[in-house]
Amino acid sequence: MHCHFTVYRYDPAADEKPCYQEYEIDAEPTDKILDCLNKIRWEQDPTLAFRSSCAHGICGSDALMINGRIELACQKLVRDFKSGNNFVIEPLPLFEGVKDLIVDLEPFFEKYRQVQPYLIPGQNDSNKEFIQESENQEFIEPALRCILCASCTAGCPINRAHPAYLGPAALLRAFRYIFDSRDSITEQRLEKIDSDDGVWGCKTMWWCTEVCPKEIPITKCLGQIKRAVKQNAKKE
Amino acid sequence: MVHPYDVIIVGAGLAGLRAAVEIGKDAHVAVLTKVFATRSHSGAAQGGIGAALGNEEEDHCEWHMFDTVKGSDYLGDQDAIEILANDAPRAIYELENLGVPFNRTAEGKIAQRAFGGHTRNFGEAPVKRACYAATRTGRVILDTLWEQGLRRGIEFFDEFQMLSLVVHDGQCCGVVAYELSTGKLHVFKSKAVMLATGGAGKIYKTTSNAFASTGDGMAIAYRSGAPLEDMEFVQFHPTGIYKLGILISEAARGEGGILLNNEGERFMERYAPVFKDLAPGDMISRCMLEEMRAGRGIDGQDYFHLDLTHLGEDVIDKKLAEITSFARTYAGVDPIKEPIPVQPTCHYMMGGIATDADGHVIVDAKNTAFAGLYAAGECACVSVHGANRLGCNALLDTLVFGRRAGIAIKAFIPSATRPKLPARPEKKDADMIKDLMNSSGKESSGPIRAELQDSMMEHVSVFRQNDSLNTALKKIAQLKKRYQDLSIQDKGSCFNRDLLDAIELGHLLDLAEVITRSALNREESRGAHSREDFPERDDKKFLVHTMARHDADKGPQIFTKPVTITKFEPKERKY
Numbered sequence: 148m149h150c151h152f153t154v155y156r157y158d159p160a161a162d163e164k165p166c167y168q169e170y171e172i173d174a175e176p177t178d179k180i181l182d183c184l185n186k187i188r189w190e191q192d193p194t195l196a197f198r199s200s201c202a203h204g205i206c207g208s209d210a211l212m213i214n215g216r217i218e219l220a221c222q223k224l225v226r227d228f229k230s231g232n233n234f235v236i237e238p239l240p241l242f243e244g245v246k247d248l249i250v251d252l253e254p255f256f257e258k259y260r261q262v263q264p265y266l267i268p269g270q271n272d273s274n275k276e277f278i279q280e281s282e283n284q285e286f287i288e289p290a291l292r293c294i295l296c297a298s299c300t301a302g303c304p305i306n307r308a309h310p311a312y313l314g315p316a317a318l319l320r321a322f323r324y325i326f327d328s329r330d331s332i333t334e335q336r337l338e339k340i341d342s343d344d345g346v347w348g349c350k351t352m353w354w355c356t357e358v359c360p361k362e363i364p365i366t367k368c369l370g371q372i373k374r375a376v377k378q379n380a381k382k383e
Numbered sequence: 384m385v386h387p388y389d390v391i392i393v394g395a396g397l398a399g400l401r402a403a404v405e406i407g408k409d410a411h412v413a414v415l416t417k418v419f420a421t422r423s424h425s426g427a428a429q430g431g432i433g434a435a436l437g438n439e440e441e442d443h444c445e446w447h448m449f450d451t452v453k454g455s456d457y458l459g460d461q462d463a464i465e466i467l468a469n470d471a472p473r474a475i476y477e478l479e480n481l482g483v484p485f486n487r488t489a490e491g492k493i494a495q496r497a498f499g500g501h502t503r504n505f506g507e508a509p510v511k512r513a514c515y516a517a518t519r520t521g522r523v524i525l526d527t528l529w530e531q532g533l534r535r536g537i538e539f540f541d542e543f544q545m546l547s548l549v550v551h552d553g554q555c556c557g558v559v560a561y562e563l564s565t566g567k568l569h570v571f572k573s574k575a576v577m578l579a580t581g582g583a584g585k586i587y588k589t590t591s592n593a594f595a596s597t598g599d600g601m602a603i604a605y606r607s608g609a610p611l612e613d614m615e616f617v618q619f620h621p622t623g624i625y626k627l628g629i630l631i632s633e634a635a636r637g638e639g640g641i642l643l644n645n646e647g648e649r650f651m652e653r654y655a656p657v658f659k660d661l662a663p664g665d666m667i668s669r670c671m672l673e674e675m676r677a678g679r680g681i682d683g684q685d686y687f688h689l690d691l692t693h694l695g696e697d698v699i700d701k702k703l704a705e706i707t708s709f710a711r712t713y714a715g716v717d718p719i720k721e722p723i724p725v726q727p728t729c730h731y732m733m734g735g736i737a738t739d740a741d742g743h744v745i746v747d748a749k750n751t752a753f754a755g756l757y758a759a760g761e762c763a764c765v766s767v768h769g770a771n772r773l774g775c776n777a778l779l780d781t782l783v784f785g786r787r788a789g790i791a792i793k794a795f796i797p798s799a800t801r802p803k804l805p806a807r808p809e810k811k812d813a814d815m816i817k818d819l820m821n822s823s824g825k826e827s828s829g830p831i832r833a834e835l836q837d838s839m840m841e842h843v844s845v846f847r848q849n850d851s852l853n854t855a856l857k858k859i860a861q862l863k864k865r866y867q868d869l870s871i872q873d874k875g876s877c878f879n880r881d882l883l884d885a886i887e888l889g890h891l892l893d894l895a896e897v898i899t900r901s902a903l904n905r906e907e908s909r910g911a912h913s914r915e916d917f918p919e920r921d922d923k924k925f926l927v928h929t930m931a932r933h934d935a936d937k938g939p940q941i942f943t944k945p946v947t948i949t950k951f952e953p954k955e956r957k958y
Contacts, residue, residue, distance in 0.1 A: 189829035193881035194873040201593040203629045206422040246877045265530040266482030273480040281487035
């Protein structure tokens with residue numbers, strides 16, 4: 148079927164300002180939007196820049212805007228849209244554009260690194276079995292689905308107004324380690340995010356949960372962190 | 384720009400990261416990766432990682448070793464396989480202590496499940512050996528190791544494409560790389576280089592592999608004089624989603640899923656009476672094609688049904704979560720209510736850069752080391768997978784041999800002097816890029832790549848024969864000629880995918896030639912290599928590794944290397 152694509156183009160080295168370019172392609176209803184972008188690049192315009200790798204929603208490379216909504220290009224098919232075969236493709240908001248649909252995610256990963264995203268284990272013999280209750284593993288399970296695609300942080304309205312805010316993705320990673328029974332610095336982790344730049348930056352607006360392509364209940368997880376932070380503060 | 388390091392690791396999947404974590408602060412190490420580290424294809428591994436922990440039922444490392452030897456159709460080197468199986472429990476506990484969130488048993492131990500070809504007591508019945516985190520096992524290990532890399536202050540050069548190895552006086556002393564965001568060339572000089580660049584599934588039309596899986600490390604090592612081993616053994620996974628190739632893990636069958644033909648028959652019962660749908664992948668893919676030829680594909684087409692409907696919502700949602708969402712998103716079917724349409728998909732390269740069990744790249748049949756060059760993971764061939772890899776042995780391979788390469792590098796660095804670089808080591812690559820960018824040729828990468836993928840799929844996939852292999856070789860030669868007439872339309876220097884596509888296509892073409900040439904040479908059927916004109920395994924002539932050495936004028940030069948047999952004499956392989 149015939150599809151019309153309007154694609155955001157910007158090359159800082161050559162263009163004064165961004166513009167939109169139109170492409171016409173034939174696509175199957177079952178084609179992914181990523182397939183369509185590849186078709187444009189391979190058959191019409193090799194200069195179009197976007198990221199992709201696994202092409203099935205695991206690597207997290209290709210988050211962008213489709214018809215004004217944040218999506219993974221590889222996880223949405225042509226038939227999923229009721230837009231009369233018209234598609235508007237734009238880069239993720241919030242982040243600085245590098246070229247066309249590619250944005251600079253360094254600030255995103257910088258926030259991520261701030262939450263000490265690694266286990267500080269409570270046992271010292273790394274060759275010994277390390278028991279974890281099944282309920283505990285299931286409790287942190289939602290956060291394990293995160294693929295670091297940056298959709299939630301890009302979609303969070305707080306992040307736009309309050310650049311120092313850690314943002315949902317980094318806080319979700321904090322959640323994963325705060326509630327892992329094998330970690331030994333839970334209190335320190337909770338204290339570290341007990342601030343307006345930390346978990347209290349979240350105003351429970353649910354946009355992160357709304358856009359997450361892995362259907363992670365991010366807002367709920369952040370709520371659980373808030374509760375734990377309060378309890379921890381009371382203890383002291 | 385020249386960057387001095389002790390060690391350069393190319394690739395940030397599990398093998399590269401495991402080595403980096405091992406080396407840590409003991410040497411000055413940098414990791415180069417063409418995609419951001421957490422986008423590496425190890426993250427797509429779903430079903431599990433094998434280790435004889437015995438958490439669910441009795442199990443032993445020796446059973447694991449036997450299964451791997453038998454799974455390899457006796458072509459795997461048994462000394463290396465013994466290391467793999469014996470080191471597996473330690474490797475898993477290590478991951479557990481690094482924070483990998485495995486699924487748990489009621490007692491809080493690591494949960495385990497059945498996987499194809501893994502058996503109790505030397506082949507009696509399936510055994511639960513695969514440790515897993517739902518169906519995102521690779522992804523959680525990748526995240527954990529990357530985060531451990533951050534903790535140790537490992538330096539990452541994300542979105543850097545390796546172009547060549549710097550080799551001087553027979554020693555590897557660095558890497559030339561292209562920075563995607565600027566188009567600049569960088570020279571990384573080092574005492575040791577480790578390749579951990581993964582597989583090359585993009586040689587084939589239908590594949591579970593990522594766009595990044597273009598065999599760069601294999602092709603570049605090969606061009607630098609390192610032989611490629613057993614490249615004819617390409618794994619076709621039986622259950623890729625129809626037409627898309629997206630993987631539905633063997634875990635689906637490990638949890639009780641079954642394959643059905645158009646008569647609703649569980650056809651694997653006929654081919655493998657004991658193991659049925661848990662026979663190894665090579666065998667099931669062959670059986671599917673046999674069924675197809677007999678007209679028993681669904682609707683007479685080239686696919687089958689993977690039925691999970693009897694497993695119940697709980698098992699599907701908790702243990703197979705990710706793959707059910709793939710089925711819903713891409714095939715439009717709800718696996719709780721209806722079967723998933725599947726067909727074989729190119730999944731894994733058993734072959735690769737020849738190495739010993741400590742990650743040293745070797746240059747001949749006597750295991751002579753290529754000074755300063757190491758490799759591990761899918762791009763390497765130790766060989767532990769031989770003619771066919773068992774499910775959940777790939778992640779294990781990356782961790783066991785990634786770590787061993789790291790240990791070997793760590794031991795090598797203090798005594799090694801930093802080799803002198805030749806003058807302008809980047810000149811050849813700079814010229815290559817300049818020529819490509821200025822070329823007025825009439826070809827572009829897209830059509831050449833598509834024709835290569837079609838031809839390899841048709842002639843060099845599950846079944847092969849003399850004529851089809853020769854047809855493929857002719858086609859590859861034509862495509863290589865057309866490749867010389869390539870031009871680049873994107874003249875920019877920021878994320879120039881057009882240029883990168885061209886560079887990757889060069890790698891695909893070289894490797895396709897080696898695969899086909901090696902397949903033509905092996906006149907027998909063993910593991911994933913099935914010759915219709917030579918349907919039997921021939922241990923007298925072919926119980927040897929195929930080695931292919933680069934020759935710019937004559938093409939791949941084939942020689943052989945003996946297989947190491949220690950505990951298990953070759954026997955007929957039945958399931």
